[in-house]
Amino acid sequence: MDAKNLLQRMCSRQGLSLSRGSHLLPLVERALHSPESVRNRILTMVANSLARKVNGEEVEQATGTTQEDLDQEVLISVARVMHTWTPSARVHELEDLLPDLFPEGFDPKSLD
Incomplete structure (x- = not known):
């Protein structure tokens, strides 16, 4: 199915x-x-x-709010999966390597 057609149907269902x-x-x-x-x-x-x-819970111009709501739902979904996840030995090995990879600490802003 085409994404645009599916979205059109979903929008139509809501009027x-x-x-x-x-x-x-x-x-x-x-x-x-x-x-x-x-x-x-x-x-x-x-x-x-x-x-x-x-239902009027979103302000017409507030697309950022929509994105924040969706981000929150994604985070909740991921958290549900992650809370039942047990890290493998390889993940623990990576944890030991991180200080060697970033001896001065890791700052995500440095990637910009």
């Missing part, structure tokens, strides 16, 4: 025009290229975002 949900198109595209479990989670987040838009 929204495609233009009101167009900022979510990259997420729908990503969903269609993901495994089924990931696809379902992403599409659920998109559907929830569209429902919030209908």
